Amino acid sequence: xxxxxxxxxxxxxxxxxxxxxxxxxxxxxxxxxxxxxxxxxxxxxxxxxxxxxxxxxxxxxxxxxxxxxxxxxxxxxxxxxxxxxxxxxxxxxxxxxxxxxxxxxxxxxxxxxxxxxxxxxxxxxxxxxxxxxxxxxxxxxxxxxxxxxxxxxxxxxxxxxxxxxxxxxxxxxxxxxxxxxxxxxxxxxxxxxxxxxxxx
Numbered sequence: 001x002x003x004x005x006x007x008x009x010x011x012x013x014x015x016x017x018x019x020x021x022x023x024x025x026x027x028x029x030x031x032x033x034x035x036x037x038x039x040x041x042x043x044x045x046x047x048x049x050x051x052x053x054x055x056x057x058x059x060x061x062x063x064x065x066x067x068x069x070x071x072x073x074x075x076x077x078x079x080x081x082x083x084x085x086x087x088x089x090x091x092x093x094x095x096x097x098x099x100x101x102x103x104x105x106x107x108x109x110x111x112x113x114x115x116x117x118x119x120x121x122x123x124x125x126x127x128x129x130x131x132x133x134x135x136x137x138x139x140x141x142x143x144x145x146x147x148x149x150x151x152x153x154x155x156x157x158x159x160x161x162x163x164x165x166x167x168x169x170x171x172x173x174x175x176x177x178x179x180x181x182x183x184x185x186x187x188x189x190x191x192x193x194x195x196x197x198x199x200x
Contacts, residue, residue, distance in 0.1 A: 027182040034136075034183035038176040041137055042189055045103065045129045046172060049081075049093050050193045053168050056083040057197045059090060061151050061166070079142040081168065093129075093142075101138035101175075102131035132177050140186070141173035166195045 059082035080094035092106040105127045130137045147167045169192045176185050 027180075030178075030180055031182040031185065034176045034178050035185045035187075037135070038137055038174060038185055038187055041130065041135055042172065042174045042187055046170060046189050046191055048105070048129065049170055050191055052083055052091065052093070053081070053170075053193045054196055056085055056091070056195070058082075058146060058166055058168070058195060059084050061146050061149055079144070081144040081146075093144075095139050095142040101140055103129045103139045103142065105129055130174065136177050138175050138177055139172060140175055141171065141188075143169075143171040145169040145171070166197075168193050168195070 080092050082090055082092045084090060089107075092104075094104050094106055096102045096104060107125050107127075128134050130139055132138050145168070147169070148164050152164055152166065169190065171188070171190045173186060173188045175187075176183055178184065
C-alpha cells in the first residue's frame with residue numbers, strides 16, 4: 001500500500017511538472033505568434049507609408065500642430081500626413097482617436113490641390129490598415145516629423161527658401177490586442193524617408 005501511494009505521489013508530481021511546462025510553453029508560443037504578427041503587419045504598413053511619401057509631394061510641412069489634420073480631415077484625426085499625387089489629387093494617412101487607434105489610408109474622391117471646398121466626409125473613401133477589428137492591432141502613437149518644417153519650394157519672395165530636401169521621420173507605436181494576457185505586446189517602429197519630388 002505504501003509503495004502504491006508513493007508511486008501515485010511521484011506520478012502526480014510528474015503530471016504537475018509536465019502541466020506547468022506545457023502551460024509555460026503554450027504561453028510563450030502565443031506571445032511569440034502575437035509578437036511576430038504585430039511586427040509583420042506593422043512593418044508592412046510602415047513600408048506602405050514610406051513608399052507613398054517617397055513617391056509623392058508633401059501637402060503641409062507642419063502637421064505637428066494638427067491644424068491641417070483638423071481642417072482638412074476632422075478633429076478625430078489628430079495624427080496625419082497629407083500627400084499630393086502627381087495628378088494633384090490628395091491622399092492621407094491618419095490615426096483616428098475616436099475608434100481606438102485605427103490607422104487609415106484615406107483617398108477622397110474629387111479632392112485636388114486647389115479645391116478649397118473639398119470635404120473628406122461622405123465623399124471620402126478609406127482603407128483600414130490597422131485596427132482592433134481588422135487584425136487585432138491598434139496604433140497608440142503615430143507621428144510624422146517633417147524636416148524642414150516649412151516648404152523649401154516656396155515662391156514667396158519675402159521668404160528665403162531652406163536649401164534642404166524634405167525628409168519625413170515616421171514614429172509609430174503599435175499594440176496587439178489579443179484576448180490573452182500573454183498576447184499583449186507592443187512595438188515602436190521608426191524610419192526616415194526622403195521624398196523623391198524635387199521642385200527647384
